[in-house]
Amino acid sequence: MSLNTRRRGADLEDAILDAAWAVLIDSGYNGFTFEAIAARAGTSRPVLYRRWPHRDDLLVATLRRHWASRPIEVPDTGSLRADAIGFLRNVDQGRTGLMTLISAQLVEYFRATGTNFRDLRDSLRPPGQPTGFARIVGRAVERGEIPDVTRSPRIIDLPFDLFRNEMLMTMRPVSTEWITETVDLIWLPLLRAT
Numbered sequence: 001m002s003l004n005t006r007r008r009g010a011d012l013e014d015a016i017l018d019a020a021w022a023v024l025i026d027s028g029y030n031g032f033t034f035e036a037i038a039a040r041a042g043t044s045r046p047v048l049y050r051r052w053p054h055r056d057d058l059l060v061a062t063l064r065r066h067w068a069s070r071p072i073e074v075p076d077t078g079s080l081r082a083d084a085i086g087f088l089r090n091v092d093q094g095r096t097g098l099m100t101l102i103s104a105q106l107v108e109y110f111r112a113t114g115t116n117f118r119d120l121r122d123s124l125r126p127p128g129q130p131t132g133f134a135r136i137v138g139r140a141v142e143r144g145e146i147p148d149v150t151r152s153p154r155i156i157d158l159p160f161d162l163f164r165n166e167m168l169m170t171m172r173p174v175s176t177e178w179i180t181e182t183v184d185l186i187w188l189p190l191l192r193a194t
Contacts, residue, residue: 016041016048020062025101029109032059059109060123063102067124070094074132080140080191081183087132088163088179103168117164133157137191151194159187 019041024032032055034045041048052058072094075086103117110116125131130138133156141148154161162182166174 012043012047013051016043016051016058017062017065020058021066024059024062024105028105029059029107029112034058056109056113060120063120064124066098070098072132074135076139078143080136080143080145081188083136083139084133084159084183084187085179087136088159088174088183089176091132091160091163092167092174092179099164099167100171131157131160133160146191149194151191155190155194158190159183162186 016037020032020037023036023040027036034048034055037058038045038048048058052061072087072090075083075090077083077086102120106120110120131153134153137146137151137156140146159182163174163179166178
């Protein structure tokens with residue numbers, strides 16, 4: 001590549017992150033090396049090292065870009081139940097494939113770093129941004145649908161945690177029936193009991 005056509009700045013970073021995503025998908029965490037990514041991006045390893053000194057820094061940047069490019073709409077229907085069901089349906093449509101893939105491809109990352117999917121998810125979320133279910137519960141409190149009491153984040157995010165478990169156990173989209181039962185029979189009674 002000549003000096004006049006050499007990529008720089010955002011163009012180069014986009015090419016690197018696209019290449020890194022492709023390497024992660026194709027080869028998993030074990031194959032996620034600076035050498036493989038540089039070759040796929042058509043650049044050199046020192047270019048990557050200057051931006052991301054450690055492989056895990058590049059991994060998080062790659063996941064953040066691809067996670068953020070698939071935002072999940074948090075419905076605001078005026079109903080706690082409808083918002084919760086709608087949000088889980090949106091997650092199912094927008095993230096099931098990505099979550100399954102990430103979970104499978106990052107087993108070695110979680111093992112090597114002693115972290116888990118929750119830790120990774122929290123590092124990808126912009127600082128201070130509440131979870132989708134925290135927003136849904138907050139709006140329901142403002143509308144007077146449920147009492148304004150302190151609730152554990154585990155209770156607030158329980159539908160998502162159960163959803164993720166169901167999705168990982170079945171490795172396929174989660175049914176509308178499962179979503180409705182989880183909201184109606186488990187989460188809403190638990191929220192109202194606290």
